[in-house]
Amino acid sequence: MNKITKILFELTKIKITFFVTVTTAFGYIAATGHFDLKIIPVLVGVLLLAFGSASLNHYQEKDFDSMMSRTRNRPIPSGRISPTNVLIISILFVFAGSMVLLFWTNLLALGLGLLNLVWYNFIYTYMKRKSAFAIVPGSLVGAIPPAIGWVAAGGPLLDPQILVISFFFFIWQIPHFWLLLLVLDKDYRQAGFPTLTEIFSRAQLSRITFIWIIATAVTGIMIPLFGIVTDNWVNISLFLSGIVLTWKAFGLLADTNDFSVFNHNFRYINYFALTVVFLVSIDKLIF
Secondary structure (H helix, E strand, O other), X not given: OOHHHHHHHHHOOHHHHHHHHHXXXXXXHHHHOOOOOOHHHHHHHHHHHHHHHHHHHHHHOHHHHOXXXXXXXXXXXXXXXXXXXXXXHHHHHHHHHHHXXXXXXXXXXXXXXXXXXXXXXXXXXXXXXXOOOOHHHHOHHHHHHHHHHHHHOOOOOOOHHHHHHHHHHHXXXXXXXXXXXXXXXXXXXXXXXXXXXXXXXXXXXXXXXXXXXXXXXXXXXXXXXXXXXXXXXXXXXXXXXXXXXXXXXXXXXXXXXXXXXXXXHHHHHHHHHHHHHHHHHHHHHHO
């Protein structure tokens, strides 16, 4: 991998933006029940917008990144690319993604895509510098991508099925972030971000996160109640997945000084989200 490609991979936060594309595809499949060529411009447009949003975040956070050991080697703080060039790259990605969604999907899909970018880059990014609870409204950025896929496929925005799917990703995003915070708290505080560990003890925050993980499991199990899933085995699999997530989360109540517990639960809750996407998609595509 050459230097330019490596920088682009870092700027676009490829692991995160790929997941955004996966949840967009999930919304599309949930609306149509099939996978066809019309999904391609939807995913390309959303991916390009996500690339632009991620690159813009690098530009916005450059000073904070330089103060955190986890991020000080990112492209801008390390001096591998100038802030101006990152801003130009971001604008080009946003423009390209907007044009794809405008000409190959519909205005509602484009509007939701731009709303997600604005919410993440111009509301959440600044809010998290002021409040330790910024992730709660900030979790809207996880709820919007499946809705983009849904409306791009022609589904009504206020349909209960897409509302429960989006609500699931909204709930999931909160313990997902707090588990990360329990591991990287020192870095965040070093950069001057307000964190929940300044308000709660680590034990208290672990218990609060445990409750949000249970809420994530319950919300995932609730999805079939809205008529999205028809196969009994998929229903059972979703239920068992929620039980496993809950069982694993009990480790948060036992030892709040073992960082491996936080890391394991961070992985488990992400696996659960992917399991929900996989099982519901299989139900829609096959049964």
